[in-house]
Amino acid sequence: xADDLHDTETSLFEAPPMAEQxxxxxxxxFATAEPVTVRELEAxxxxxxxxxxxxxxxxxxxxGRGVHVVKVGDAWAIRTAPDLGFLMHKETVEIRKLxxxxxxxxxxxxxxxxxxxxxxxEIRGVSVSRGTIDQLxxxxxxxxxxxxxxxxxxxxxxxxxxxxxxxxxxxxxxxxGLKELRSAGxxxxxxxxxxxxxxxxxxDEEQTDLFDDED
Numbered sequence: 001x002a003d004d005l006h007d008t009e010t011s012l013f014e015a016p017p018m019a020e021q022x023x024x025x026x027x028x029x030f031a032t033a034e035p036v037t038v039r040e041l042e043a044x045x046x047x048x049x050x051x052x053x054x055x056x057x058x059x060x061x062x063x064g065r066g067v068h069v070v071k072v073g074d075a076w077a078i079r080t081a082p083d084l085g086f087l088m089h090k091e092t093v094e095i096r097k098l099x100x101x102x103x104x105x106x107x108x109x110x111x112x113x114x115x116x117x118x119x120x121x122e123i124r125g126v127s128v129s130r131g132t133i134d135q136l137x138x139x140x141x142x143x144x145x146x147x148x149x150x151x152x153x154x155x156x157x158x159x160x161x162x163x164x165x166x167x168x169x170x171x172x173x174x175x176x177g178l179k180e181l182r183s184a185g186x187x188x189x190x191x192x193x194x195x196x197x198x199x200x201x202x203x204d205e206e207q208t209d210l211f212d213d214e215d
Contacts, residue, residue, distance in 0.1 A: 015048030018057060025054045026078075035075030102132050106141060110163070110175055114145040114156035133157070141166070 041051035055076055059069040070079050108120050120128050136142045141163040145156035
């Protein structure tokens, strides 16, 4: 009777067969987006399981398949085979046309940054709607800069790294001149005089002051 009880207790703590351990590890890796360490695996597996050995068996089993069991640092994960990565990419083209107000506002910020909303309105000669600023912020082409040390401490706007990257610019100093803007269709052939302010003379020494950062 005592021997039978002892055998029963032993079987309760006996680790599952290696094939079953592999299935368990496979299930955990499949359901977990982030890589999982051996210690984390063993904490989830039944007592006595060898997670490291199960991983090695599983890695060999997936060798040459569409997904691989790979080691990421000190953790493990199931990932798409490197040569099939191109199948996971889907390219889409999203056309977002800016209004003339948004184009003019963006141009003023790019060439006159850091610039406040009041200064943008003074240059344009008309008020700037909140929607225009919000659209440019949402596109991550502009961001908030430092506040002016003037009454009310108005916030300033500057262009972002995303803006420079989109237009292939290394810095704001590489911005095109008025002729290039017109040829690219970013400005009409006869834009308002205020937009030309500071842009007409590409060689004007004072224009470089517009690109001084106030970080």
